[in-house]
Amino acid sequence: MLGFALRRLLSTIPVLWIALTLCFFILRLAPGGPFDEERQLPERILANLRAHYNLDKPLLVQYWDYLTGVLMGDLGPSYITDDFTVVDLISIGLPYTFILGGCAFALAILVGIFAGVIGALNQNTSSDYGIALVVMIGLIVPNFLLAPILQLVFGVSLGWLPVGGWGEGKLSHLVLPVIILALPHVARISRLMRGSMIEVLGANYIRTARAKGIGARLMITRHAIKPALLPVVSYLGPAAGYLLTGSLVVESIFGLPGIGQYFINAALNRDYGMVLGTVIFYMVLIILLNLVVDLVYALLDPKVRAR
Amino acid sequence: MPKHRLTAFFLSFFAAVLLVAPAYAAMLNLHNGGDPASLDPHKISGDWENRIVGDIFEGLTTEDVGANPIAGQAESWTISDDGTVYTFKLRDNANWSDGQPVTAGDFVFAFQRIMDPATAASYAYLQYPIKNAEAINSGKITDFGELGVKALDDKTLEITLEQPTPFFLGALTHYTAYPIPKHVVEAKGDDWIKMENIVVNGPYKPVEWIPGAHVTTAKNDQYYDFASLKIDGVKFFVLEDQSAALKRYRAGEFDILTAFPKDQYQWLEENHPGEARVVPFAGLYYYVFNHRKPPFDDARVRKALSMAINREVIGPQILGTGELPAYSWVPPGMANSGESSEVDWAEMPYPEKVEMAKTLIAEAGYGKDNPLKVTLRYNTSDNHKRVAVAVAAMWKALGVEAKLYNSELKVHYAEIRKGEFDVARAGWLADYNDPVNFLDLLKGSTSNNYGAYSSPEFDKVMDQASLETDLESRAKLLTQAEEIAMDDNAAAPIYFYLSENVVSPKIKGFEDNAFDIHRTRWLTKEE
Numbered sequence: 001m002l003g004f005a006l007r008r009l010l011s012t013i014p015v016l017w018i019a020l021t022l023c024f025f026i027l028r029l030a031p032g033g034p035f036d037e038e039r040q041l042p043e044r045i046l047a048n049l050r051a052h053y054n055l056d057k058p059l060l061v062q063y064w065d066y067l068t069g070v071l072m073g074d075l076g077p078s079y080i081t082d083d084f085t086v087v088d089l090i091s092i093g094l095p096y097t098f099i100l101g102g103c104a105f106a107l108a109i110l111v112g113i114f115a116g117v118i119g120a121l122n123q124n125t126s127s128d129y130g131i132a133l134v135v136m137i138g139l140i141v142p143n144f145l146l147a148p149i150l151q152l153v154f155g156v157s158l159g160w161l162p163v164g165g166w167g168e169g170k171l172s173h174l175v176l177p178v179i180i181l182a183l184p185h186v187a188r189i190s191r192l193m194r195g196s197m198i199e200v201l202g203a204n205y206i207r208t209a210r211a212k213g214i215g216a217r218l219m220i221t222r223h224a225i226k227p228a229l230l231p232v233v234s235y236l237g238p239a240a241g242y243l244l245t246g247s248l249v250v251e252s253i254f255g256l257p258g259i260g261q262y263f264i265n266a267a268l269n270r271d272y273g274m275v276l277g278t279v280i281f282y283m284v285l286i287i288l289l290n291l292v293v294d295l296v297y298a299l300l301d302p303k304v305r306a307r
Numbered sequence: 308m309p310k311h312r313l314t315a316f317f318l319s320f321f322a323a324v325l326l327v328a329p330a331y332a333a334m335l336n337l338h339n340g341g342d343p344a345s346l347d348p349h350k351i352s353g354d355w356e357n358r359i360v361g362d363i364f365e366g367l368t369t370e371d372v373g374a375n376p377i378a379g380q381a382e383s384w385t386i387s388d389d390g391t392v393y394t395f396k397l398r399d400n401a402n403w404s405d406g407q408p409v410t411a412g413d414f415v416f417a418f419q420r421i422m423d424p425a426t427a428a429s430y431a432y433l434q435y436p437i438k439n440a441e442a443i444n445s446g447k448i449t450d451f452g453e454l455g456v457k458a459l460d461d462k463t464l465e466i467t468l469e470q471p472t473p474f475f476l477g478a479l480t481h482y483t484a485y486p487i488p489k490h491v492v493e494a495k496g497d498d499w500i501k502m503e504n505i506v507v508n509g510p511y512k513p514v515e516w517i518p519g520a521h522v523t524t525a526k527n528d529q530y531y532d533f534a535s536l537k538i539d540g541v542k543f544f545v546l547e548d549q550s551a552a553l554k555r556y557r558a559g560e561f562d563i564l565t566a567f568p569k570d571q572y573q574w575l576e577e578n579h580p581g582e583a584r585v586v587p588f589a590g591l592y593y594y595v596f597n598h599r600k601p602p603f604d605d606a607r608v609r610k611a612l613s614m615a616i617n618r619e620v621i622g623p624q625i626l627g628t629g630e631l632p633a634y635s636w637v638p639p640g641m642a643n644s645g646e647s648s649e650v651d652w653a654e655m656p657y658p659e660k661v662e663m664a665k666t667l668i669a670e671a672g673y674g675k676d677n678p679l680k681v682t683l684r685y686n687t688s689d690n691h692k693r694v695a696v697a698v699a700a701m702w703k704a705l706g707v708e709a710k711l712y713n714s715e716l717k718v719h720y721a722e723i724r725k726g727e728f729d730v731a732r733a734g735w736l737a738d739y740n741d742p743v744n745f746l747d748l749l750k751g752s753t754s755n756n757y758g759a760y761s762s763p764e765f766d767k768v769m770d771q772a773s774l775e776t777d778l779e780s781r782a783k784l785l786t787q788a789e790e791i792a793m794d795d796n797a798a799a800p801i802y803f804y805l806s807e808n809v810v811s812p813k814i815k816g817f818e819d820n821a822f823d824i825h826r827t828r829w830l831t832k833e834e
Binding site: 042045048049080081083084086087089092093096148152155156159162164165166227251252253254255256258261262265279285 | 430431520550
């Protein structure tokens with residue numbers, strides 16, 4: 001198992017390097033630079049800014065400097081947010097992104113699996129259709145539409161929940177953003193779970209267990225859920241990646257700090273250092289998540305373990 | 308179960324955050340738009356940064372409730388008869404937030420630092436009236452001792468100017484003129500600005516900054532006027548989404564909005580009457596004619612195109628917030644300005660303007676068989692597009708065929724500086740309270756004279772004004788310069804900008820002003 005994990009990790013290094021190199025050069029090809037503004041800066045000041053951020057050297061030298069910096073764990077300065085380095089910013093944003101994404105992830109798994117199992121057990125009944133309808137709304141209605149509606153209803157009209165902000169981390173501030181973030185994944189997980197659960201319930205060993213007179217609850221919890229989870233688990237890797245990286249819209253509507261927002265602002269402002277830093281962070285995160293999924297898969301499925 | 312451990316982790320995290328969260332009596336919650344680039348006064352350039360930095364630092368002079376210059380760190384000053392030497396006496400009780408006295412040396416240090424080319428301060432040019440400032444900033448002089456800022460003793464500062472500058476006391480309220488704590492910068496280097504090191508001299512001091520969320524300040528007990536501060540601290544919220552900000556205002560989470568969606572103005576007026584503060588702002592929205600290129604070098608064509616713009620409908624109907632029509636170059640209410648000099652056809656009824664414009668266009672040799680073709684450039688934005696579409700329709704009445712062309716802001720300005728346009732949209736917000744700030748846009752040699760308007764007469768009057776020490780004569784000369792440019796229809800002013808704040812009835816002391824500067828020390832909040 002350890003050897004498997006190590007091999008997987010080592011094989012990602014060339015991927016990381018190629019992606020980083022591509023990103024570095026593509027960014028420089030985009031028109032406009034970090035210091036282009038509405039009012040022209042005096043030439044002398046522009047030259048000083050470029051020198052300060054190493055932008056006056058040949059591109060290949062800049063690339064080499066950056067790469068050696070990254071190997072030493074130095075992601076350089078942010079070109080736009082002057083008071084922080086890229087590492088500072090990522091470590092400030094990380095806890096918020098993780099709490100938001102983590103809560104949404106937990107919610108999506110719990111509700112998604114529950115809804116999927118209920119749907120499978122009551123296949124083609126009104127409660128199955130009812131659940132399908134509700135979760136599909138969450139999948140179809142885009143978050144930039146749903147979020148303002150929920151803000152208006154629960155924040156402005158009813159006054160039950162805060163409209164936005166982090167609010168020193170109070171739970172009430174997390175409710176709306178977490179729900180918005182989790183909804184599409186609840187839908188996908190519940191559909192996956194329902195499908196695979198129906199398949200498992202039709203399998204021979206379930207029929208055998210039933211024939212032996214096992215109770216319905218024991219049959220579901222002990223025999224059916226675990227194998228039915230496999231397709232869900234393989235979806236969890238991308239889902240976690242999406243939840244941790246794709247929180248941009250939610251972060252900007254609710255005014256929450258987090259890496260998604262930093263990433264987009266950095267790209268719009270041509271903050272080369274910050275864009276590359278977040279790209280590296282996202283790549284490492286997604287690679288690790290996929291590795292975790294593979295390991296969990298091995299735990300759940302004896303066939304994978306044997307290989 | 309790991310899930311339980313996770314829950315326990317989150318719960319304990321929330322509990323910890325709740326425990327350490329400070330409780331403020333009268334916190335002002337202000338929607339501030341973007342994240343500041345820095346808290347260092349030499350590294351910023353935006354009004355959202357000014358709101359924060361102007362609360363935590365203070366210059367020799369500072370803004371009163373109406374944004375007029377009043378005594379700040381300096382309690383008094385004298386000005387030499389020729390208007391070029393200012394001597395400031397600092398307050399005895401002006402201290403840094405660590406208790407050290409603010410000295411004249413801190414000001415000398417700050418002015419040398421901002422002019423040092425290595426600091427790369429993008430707004431340094433605002434203090435170019437100071438002797439040798441421009442030469443040092445552009446690297447022509449390398450001895451910083453040559454700068455016209457000298458400490459006569461710890462509490463006396465002398466500033467020498469290149470030439471008399473009537474707006475200089477106002478320019479000193481600007482963040483480019485704030486002092487920097489020399490003792491901290493020398494000890495900590497670039498890290499002096501980190502939250503754990505920063506030392507300030509303004510009414511408030513920063514206590515927390517979470518990029519993407521907010522900057523929080525608290526009262527600075529070392530500030531000389533500490534006793535009269537009514538607001539205990541400010542939370543400057545980062546939120547670019549204006550609709551979301553308005554919802555948070557409606558839910559009582561924000562006390563002041565510094566912008567709102569234009570299409571919500573009617574709704575605000577009906578449902579929160581008096582809370583939307585839409586007032587003239589020292590800024591001009593205008594169309595530039597490219598004088599390098601025929602037929603825009605023909606005064607008749609420029610006059611016809613400018614006359615045909617129906618300015619009265621643009622603010623109230625096209626934009627919806629009622630921007631004031633502009634028939635002159637300098638926004639109303641600027642200091643040191645004489646009578647406003649509007650174009651002589653300003654008061655003419657619109658149909659007559661159109662008739663006259665048609666005649667002018669015909670005189671210039673354009674007609675039905677030979678229509679004037681114009682490309683109208685603007686930078687991508689809903690509002691600019693609306694104005695451009697409306698203006699193109701107005702020009703159509705003259706038989707002018709206008710083609711619209713839009714590009715990203717960075718590309719737009721780079722291209723029009725190169726002269727790649729016929730007519731282009733531009734705008735200017737005042738840096739300091741003086742007409743020169745706007746009239747300079749039309750001076751022959753400046754890089755912001757996008758249309759390359761060149762009038763030796765205009766330039767001559769402007770040069771005369773810059774040497775004039777008598778304010779009244781200077782104002783007359785500036786009015787004369789404005790007249791020359793408007794008679795030439797050098798460019799087409801369209802409207803004067805508005806500042807668009809929404810202020811909760813709980814907040815008192817918020818006085819509307821043309822610079823849209825509202826320092827927290829003048830505000831109170833009623834619970």
